[in-house]
Amino acid sequence: SYILSNFKNLNIDFGFIFDKNLIHYSTVINNGYLLNPIQNFLLQIFCAYENGFNIINIPPYIPSSLMDYIEKIGFKIRIFPLNYRDFSRSLLEAKSVTIDCENRFGANPICGPDSILALLNLIFFISKTNKSLVKIIKDFPEYYITNTILECSSEEIFYLFENLKSNNEMKIYPYYNGLSVNFDEADCFIQPSQHYLGIDIYSISRSYETSLKYLTILRKIIQNLIKHSK
Known part of the structure; x- marks a missing residue:
């Protein structure tokens, strides 16, 4: 620039x-x-x-x-x-x-x-x-973060969290005010959004591309769950 x-x-x-x-x-x-x-x-x-x-x-x-x-x-x-x-x-x-x-x-x-x-x-x-x-x-370790906000209703947030917590196919566990979602190449976290009615999604990895990849994957998983809640 x-x-x-x-x-x-x-x-x-x-x-x-x-x-x-x-x-x-x-x-x-x-x-x-x-x-x-x-x-x-x-x-x-x-x-x-x-x-x-x-x-x-x-x-x-x-x-x-x-x-x-x-x-x-x-x-x-x-x-x-x-x-x-x-x-x-x-x-x-x-x-x-x-x-x-x-x-x-x-x-x-x-x-x-x-x-x-x-x-x-x-x-x-x-x-x-x-x-x-x-x-x-x-000397800083190399990490990259990507994040997004997915707007949804309070009912959808409740449905989403309950279904993700019972998911045995992914490494998901409650952590403070949200859910930690662990992939092999990225650590993700979701929480009720502090700014909008919806959820905040974070992804941290050793490369920006990998962080963005798993942010996109998790967002699609969440969108599919919300779609099935209707």
């Missing part, structure tokens, strides 16, 4: 590209590379650890292999369904930080002081590490 191509000409280590509401962001480094959502997630974790945090609040769709990596860094993990207000509350805690993979640095769905404060905190954390972003992300 125009922004990324011109970023290479700037004599700075990193920058942020964000939406007009100051909710979602991406980090860009000095060679014009745009960090993917998992890299943004791990960058926040790295900076939080470097700045003295030892407890991290993360959403339930993070796979166990990635949680193992986070624990080896030195964090105690707390898992719970996240919403916008959790980001506000986390800014007031002295020893814990709340992070997700949806590139949100704000607490509100509209521009406000929470999101601006969180962005300034992240910039401050990165600058205090005295390391270039290129060197920091070099």
